Amino acid sequence: MKVLNGLAASGGYAIAPAYLLGSVHFTVTKHHSNDQNHEVQRLHDSFAITRDEIKKLQQQAHLNLGRQAATVMDIEVDIMADQEFYQEIQDLITLSHYTAEWAVAQQSEHYQELFKKMNNNDYLRQRATAVTEVRQRLLSHLLKKPLPDATKLNHPAIVVAASITPNDMVNFNDHVRGLITDNGGPTSHFAIMSQQLRIPTVVGAGDATAQIKNGDQIIVDGVHGKVIIAPDQKTIDHYQRLAGQYAQEMQRYGALREKRTISRDGHHFVVAANIEMPDEAAPSLEDGAEGVGLLRTEFLYMHSAELPDEERQFKAYKQVLTAMPDQKVVMRTLDIGGDKRLGTLRLPNETNPFLGFRAIRIGLKDTQILRTQVRAMLRASAYGRLAIMFPLVSTLDEFEEARSIVDDEKRNLIHQGVKVADDIQIGMMVEVPSAVMMADQLAREADFFSIGSNDLIQYMFAADRGNRRVSYLYNGMHPAILRSIKRTIDAAHAEGKWVGLCGELAANKLAVPLLVAMGLDEFSMTSSKVTGVRSLIKQLEKRQLQPLLHQALAATDAETVGKLVKAQVPALRDFE
Numbered sequence: 001m002k003v004l005n006g007l008a009a010s011g012g013y014a015i016a017p018a019y020l021l022g023s024v025h026f027t028v029t030k031h032h033s034n035d036q037n038h039e040v041q042r043l044h045d046s047f048a049i050t051r052d053e054i055k056k057l058q059q060q061a062h063l064n065l066g067r068q069a070a071t072v073m074d075i076e077v078d079i080m081a082d083q084e085f086y087q088e089i090q091d092l093i094t095l096s097h098y099t100a101e102w103a104v105a106q107q108s109e110h111y112q113e114l115f116k117k118m119n120n121n122d123y124l125r126q127r128a129t130a131v132t133e134v135r136q137r138l139l140s141h142l143l144k145k146p147l148p149d150a151t152k153l154n155h156p157a158i159v160v161a162a163s164i165t166p167n168d169m170v171n172f173n174d175h176v177r178g179l180i181t182d183n184g185g186p187t188s189h190f191a192i193m194s195q196q197l198r199i200p201t202v203v204g205a206g207d208a209t210a211q212i213k214n215g216d217q218i219i220v221d222g223v224h225g226k227v228i229i230a231p232d233q234k235t236i237d238h239y240q241r242l243a244g245q246y247a248q249e250m251q252r253y254g255a256l257r258e259k260r261t262i263s264r265d266g267h268h269f270v271v272a273a274n275i276e277m278p279d280e281a282a283p284s285l286e287d288g289a290e291g292v293g294l295l296r297t298e299f300l301y302m303h304s305a306e307l308p309d310e311e312r313q314f315k316a317y318k319q320v321l322t323a324m325p326d327q328k329v330v331m332r333t334l335d336i337g338g339d340k341r342l343g344t345l346r347l348p349n350e351t352n353p354f355l356g357f358r359a360i361r362i363g364l365k366d367t368q369i370l371r372t373q374v375r376a377m378l379r380a381s382a383y384g385r386l387a388i389m390f391p392l393v394s395t396l397d398e399f400e401e402a403r404s405i406v407d408d409e410k411r412n413l414i415h416q417g418v419k420v421a422d423d424i425q426i427g428m429m430v431e432v433p434s435a436v437m438m439a440d441q442l443a444r445e446a447d448f449f450s451i452g453s454n455d456l457i458q459y460m461f462a463a464d465r466g467n468r469r470v471s472y473l474y475n476g477m478h479p480a481i482l483r484s485i486k487r488t489i490d491a492a493h494a495e496g497k498w499v500g501l502c503g504e505l506a507a508n509k510l511a512v513p514l515l516v517a518m519g520l521d522e523f524s525m526t527s528s529k530v531t532g533v534r535s536l537i538k539q540l541e542k543r544q545l546q547p548l549l550h551q552a553l554a555a556t557d558a559e560t561v562g563k564l565v566k567a568q569v570p571a572l573r574d575f576e
Contacts, residue, residue, distance in 0.1 A: 181203045
């Protein structure tokens with residue numbers, strides 16, 4: 001028996017024989033051709049076949065996975081319909097005399113590099129993935145080499161691969177019980193699709209494809225990120241029990257969706273979703289979310305070569321609000337800078353962009369960008385329960401200036417006869433130490449706070465969360481962070497204002513009891529984690545957790561805090 005450690009990407013447990021799915025990397029050599037007409041015809045034929053294949057995959061994806069998970073398929077269809085993309089490849093053939101396969105490889109790589117340089121957000125990662133998928137299919141037909149195919153699988157199996165593409169996911173049949181990959185992360189698109197299909201998945205398992213042979217008995221532990229090769233009977237029995245318990249837990253989660261999240265001693269909490277695209281609003285409700293705690297609006301600025309106009313933004317915001325008219329939707333104004341840059345907006349090259357010109361600082365400098373976005377949000381407010389918040393507010397002056405822009409645009413719209421909701425809450429994100437220290441004064445002006453724990457941890461410890469050398473400092477369970485959160489909550493509650501938390505800490509089950517004890521009003525997270533947190537909260541008693549909270553705040557390190565929580569919260573004693 002051997003155990004491999006990876007990253008949990010989709011929960012659940014599976015026991016079945018291994019099925020190794022080969023990977024193909026097409027190596028294309030630079031060649032020229034004197035028969036340009038022949039090469040153009042080859043290109044045309046490969047596009048026609050690929051276009052038909054991708055349309056069929058798109059239909060399957062929407063039918064079996066839903067709109068959110070089918071995003072990459074939609075992008076692939078758009079790419080294949082893009083005449084400019086086709087013409088650019090054809091020009092390489094006619095003007096540079098390249099072979100069709102070399103022209104495809106060159107132009108595809110050009111776009112992949114372009115997307116990588118522009119930004120590191122989900123939308124552009126999806127574009128890069130889609131270009132890679134299109135490239136592979138085109139080259140498969142041009143080189144007459146088949147792609148890996150799991151459709152022929154005729155028995156229950158756990159698929160093991162170096163990597164798995166969204167197209168692979170669409171092709172998987174009901175025999176696929178689990179997934180293991182050497183590479184990838186839990187936020188990759190295929191991982192999101194595996195969550196939609198509820199297939200236990202472990203990613204980043206190192207050399208799993210070298211360690212596992214076809215037919216090996218395998219256990220996939222998608223809860224803890226473990227892979228067990230050739231387990232003994234005792235281990236099999238243990239995981240069969242865990243699988244049964246997990247199935248019962250999922251049934252309980254399903255029953256939560258129509259009920260409010262209330263602790264055992266009667267305190268009401270809201271567990272909402274963080275979303276990045278309008279299409280994610282309806283699926284998040286299906287996942288049990290009680291609203292949207294964070295709508296990242298950057299997607300609108302990534303879709304085109306120019307800044308989005310008011311009408312385009314209005315339609316997107318309206319789509320979200322109409323998808324959940326009875327739930328509160330918190331929209332964050334444009335948050336770029338740092339590691340998030342736009343091709344549509346030139347930002348200065350700075351020595352330390354994380355401490356530079358970013359987020360609300362850009363909106364207050366270039367007010368037309370902020371005003372256009374705010375007007376679109378205000379117009380959409382007539383279709384639901386809107387709340388607006390500003391990112392990276394550092395001072396009271398910044399918040400007051402930003403709020404005055406909202407008030408100004410609201411007056412303008414009403415004067416023009418445009419319907420605007422009269423109960424729009426205006427809040428801010430608490431992400432920097434200065435906001436924590438001035439929370440009492442900020443709470444008098446803001447309608448609510450949303451704690452961005454990801455950035456707060458980074459700025460509190462002066463530790464770049466993407467730098468492995470200082471990753472040991474990046475821990476939201478540290479008493480310094482817990483004290484900052486409690487200070488913020490206390491300051492808001494003193495003014496009768498509510499507080500949400502929309503970072504990864506909101507879904508950390510060891511942190512949840514402490515946040516409940518502090519009186520956090522709203523937890524916001526990836527929608528797939530909502531029901532698990534709701535279920536946990538319903539097992540807790542806020543009053544009984546007060547001694548634990550006091551001990552955690554008095555602790556000296558994160559490890560001690562974690563041990564305290566496990567020891568004193570029965571539901572988490574076996575949590576890993």
